[in-house]
Amino acid sequence: MSTISAPIETPLRGFLREFAQDRVAIVAFFVLALIVLLALLAPWITPQDPYDLSNLVLMDARRPPGYVGSKGFTHWLGTDSQGRDLYSGILYGLRISLQVGLMAGAIAFALGASLGTLAGFAGGRIETLIMRIIDLQLSFPAILLALVLAALLGQGKWPLIAALVTAQYAYFARTAHGAASSERSKDYVEAALSTPLSSVRVAFRHVLPNCLPPLIVVATVQVANSIALEATLSFLGLGMPVSEPSLGMLIANGFQYMLSGRYWISIYPGIALIVLIVAINLVGDQIRDQLNPRLKR
Amino acid sequence: MLAFIIQRLMQAAVVMLVISALVFVGVYAVGNPIDVMIAPDVTQEIRDQTIRAYGFDLPLWQQYGNFLQRLVTGDFGRSFVYNMPVLDLILSRLPATLEITLTAVIGAALLGVPLGMFAGYAPDSMAARAIMGVSVLGFSVPSFWIGLILIFVFAVNMGLLPAGGRGATVMWFGIEWSFLTGNGLKHMLLPAVNLALFKLALMIRLARAGTREVMLTDTVRFARAAGESEWTILRHHVLRLIAIPLVTVFGLELGSTLAFAVVTETIFSWPGVGKLIIDSISTLDRPVMVAYLMLVALLFITINLTVDIAYAALDPRLRARKST
Numbered sequence: 164m165s166t167i168s169a170p171i172e173t174p175l176r177g178f179l180r181e182f183a184q185d186r187v188a189i190v191a192f193f194v195l196a197l198i199v200l201l202a203l204l205a206p207w208i209t210p211q212d213p214y215d216l217s218n219l220v221l222m223d224a225r226r227p228p229g230y231v232g233s234k235g236f237t238h239w240l241g242t243d244s245q246g247r248d249l250y251s252g253i254l255y256g257l258r259i260s261l262q263v264g265l266m267a268g269a270i271a272f273a274l275g276a277s278l279g280t281l282a283g284f285a286g287g288r289i290e291t292l293i294m295r296i297i298d299l300q301l302s303f304p305a306i307l308l309a310l311v312l313a314a315l316l317g318q319g320k321w322p323l324i325a326a327l328v329t330a331q332y333a334y335f336a337r338t339a340h341g342a343a344s345s346e347r348s349k350d351y352v353e354a355a356l357s358t359p360l361s362s363v364r365v366a367f368r369h370v371l372p373n374c375l376p377p378l379i380v381v382a383t384v385q386v387a388n389s390i391a392l393e394a395t396l397s398f399l400g401l402g403m404p405v406s407e408p409s410l411g412m413l414i415a416n417g418f419q420y421m422l423s424g425r426y427w428i429s430i431y432p433g434i435a436l437i438v439l440i441v442a443i444n445l446v447g448d449q450i451r452d453q454l455n456p457r458l459k460r
Numbered sequence: 461m462l463a464f465i466i467q468r469l470m471q472a473a474v475v476m477l478v479i480s481a482l483v484f485v486g487v488y489a490v491g492n493p494i495d496v497m498i499a500p501d502v503t504q505e506i507r508d509q510t511i512r513a514y515g516f517d518l519p520l521w522q523q524y525g526n527f528l529q530r531l532v533t534g535d536f537g538r539s540f541v542y543n544m545p546v547l548d549l550i551l552s553r554l555p556a557t558l559e560i561t562l563t564a565v566i567g568a569a570l571l572g573v574p575l576g577m578f579a580g581y582a583p584d585s586m587a588a589r590a591i592m593g594v595s596v597l598g599f600s601v602p603s604f605w606i607g608l609i610l611i612f613v614f615a616v617n618m619g620l621l622p623a624g625g626r627g628a629t630v631m632w633f634g635i636e637w638s639f640l641t642g643n644g645l646k647h648m649l650l651p652a653v654n655l656a657l658f659k660l661a662l663m664i665r666l667a668r669a670g671t672r673e674v675m676l677t678d679t680v681r682f683a684r685a686a687g688e689s690e691w692t693i694l695r696h697h698v699l700r701l702i703a704i705p706l707v708t709v710f711g712l713e714l715g716s717t718l719a720f721a722v723v724t725e726t727i728f729s730w731p732g733v734g735k736l737i738i739d740s741i742s743t744l745d746r747p748v749m750v751a752y753l754m755l756v757a758l759l760f761i762t763i764n765l766t767v768d769i770a771y772a773a774l775d776p777r778l779r780a781r782k783s784t
Contacts, residue, residue: 299475302760302763302764303757303760304716304719304720306719306720306722306723307716307718307719307722307756310719310722311486311753314741314749315486315487387600391600391602394602394604394605395602395603395604395723398604398723399604399722399723399726399738400738400742401741414604414605414608418608418727421608421611421612421616422611422615422616422623426612426616429608429612430612433605433608433609436602436605437600437601437605440600440601440602441600441601444596444599444600
């Protein structure tokens with residue numbers, strides 16, 4: 164493959180080159196990048212701040228796509244039951260979905276990876292205790308756990324993130340545990356432990372980085388999952404507060420109007436949600452295939 | 461073996477105790493339940509009376525003790541909203557949930573296993589790719605969204621099927637069932653399909669992975685050498701070899717379908733247990749929430765216990781190691 168004149172290929176560069184060769188993954192990646200960009204730029208590229216209730220005109224409520232509102236701009240995707248411009252609502256909703264999904268994913272990653280590495284590295288009683296709890300938790304469906312917690316903790320961004328983290332950290336912990344306990348028996352760990360380094364340092368600076376590839380795969384799946392879970396909870400009325408509608412809540416708000424044929428209120432936020440989740444999953448699939456040594460050709 | 465079962469039973473009991481404490485603290489200690497039950501403008505006297513009647517004046521650990529005592533005798537209290545014993549309320553909603561979950565899981569298995577086996581038998585064919593595409597969608601698209609689309613297409617646009625409710629029911633053994641009437645079946649179809657799609661995707665994946673592995677083994681090679689037709693090989697050898705993991709997952713999925721039923725029942729206003737729990741969360745009907753959570757915990761612990769014991773019975777190594 165490599166020619167003599169080619170620059171030395173770092174693992175990262177090799178990874179990116181291989182990623183770029185898969186057409187589906189690269190399209191998914193650019194779609195994902197576009198979504199993130201739209202969400203980040205939302206305040207500057209939307210005609211209306213959907214959270215500012217004084218901005219909403221009830222007369223403009225439930226208008227079909229293409230309707231020119233009383234404020235003078237065109238609602239390309241129509242308006243919802245409160246006269247909210249759906250295009251603006253969707254971009255702001257994407258912000259919330261991404262924010263909640265990434266934060267929940269990151270906290271669950273940190274918590275689960277630490278617990279799992281600790282269990283796999285320490286062994287003995289600590290391992291048994293931690294993994295028993297994790298296994299027990301994994302036997303309950305995540306959605307049920309999140310549902311109950313969201314109901315108990317009340318509405319708001321942080322209770323919601325706490326519910327998502329509780330529902331998801333166990334997946335990271337199990338993966339980290341599996342990887343860490345197989346790393347534990349390797350020679351480099353023995354070598355590191357024979358030096359005066361503290362065992363905590365060995366666990367987190369030496370073992371944990373070697374457990375990262377499977378954890379990264381779990382992370383992509385779990386970010387997509389927590390976005391879907393957040394939308395589901397908000398759809399059921401247990402997620403974000405009404406004043407900050409996420410995609411799930413926009414869909415829920417439109418549900419009752421769908422039966423009378425006003426499809427756009429639910430359908431467009433839904434399409435945005437699906438495109439986001441599928442794009443993350445496709446990118447994640449490709450990363451998984453590349454990091455899995457068994458599938459290497 | 462007996463020692464192993466006893467040990468596992470004791471573990472399960474400890475877990476139930478921990479869960480009951482968590483549920484109790486979560487549901488009763490967060491917020492003030494008394495505010496939900498009585499109007500804010502009643503006299504102080506009535507207020508005190510109610511507090512004493514429900515035992516809210518006792519210290520928390522004593523309330524928990526009473527709560528446990530009532531649990532053991534099967535008394536979950538009365539629903540604040542329906543004013544009837546919670547257990548009766550949940551049992552009256554259970555048939556509706558069982559009806560659609562069983563239909564969904566069995567339907568998914570009957571359809572998913574053959575499709576998955578085909579996709580594993582001819583992985584490069586166009587049909588197999590289409591099947592796998594459907595299964596990816598079933599995995600990544602949230603089920604509430606699929607439910608919405610089903611309603612939009614089949615109920616609103618085409619007007620073929622009802623969008624919600626249970627339809628006509630028939631009494632059978634003193635319980636109302638929908639699947640015995642044509643109208644009820646029509647109402648069942650969309651929620652059951654909605655619930656089945658995720659299971660279908662799972663069954664397809666499992667059957668495909670199993671079939672791909674088994675097709676490469678000597679069993680299949682010898683069967684081919686013996687002149688058996690491909691159809692016979694698939695039906696007699698492959699299906700039998702992949703059946704054990706499929707049956708395990710099937711059993712486990714029956715339990716978790718209950719959790720997904722919450723979403724589906726809400727969308728299709730199907731009057732089952734899932735709809736009941738969502739309604740009771742929004743009306744703060746605490747006894748119903750507690751009873752539901754405890755019953756679900758009991759269900760999952762029982763399933764896990766059964767799986768553990770079944771595995772131990774099948775694998776003597778596990779049995780010897782765990783009981784020491």
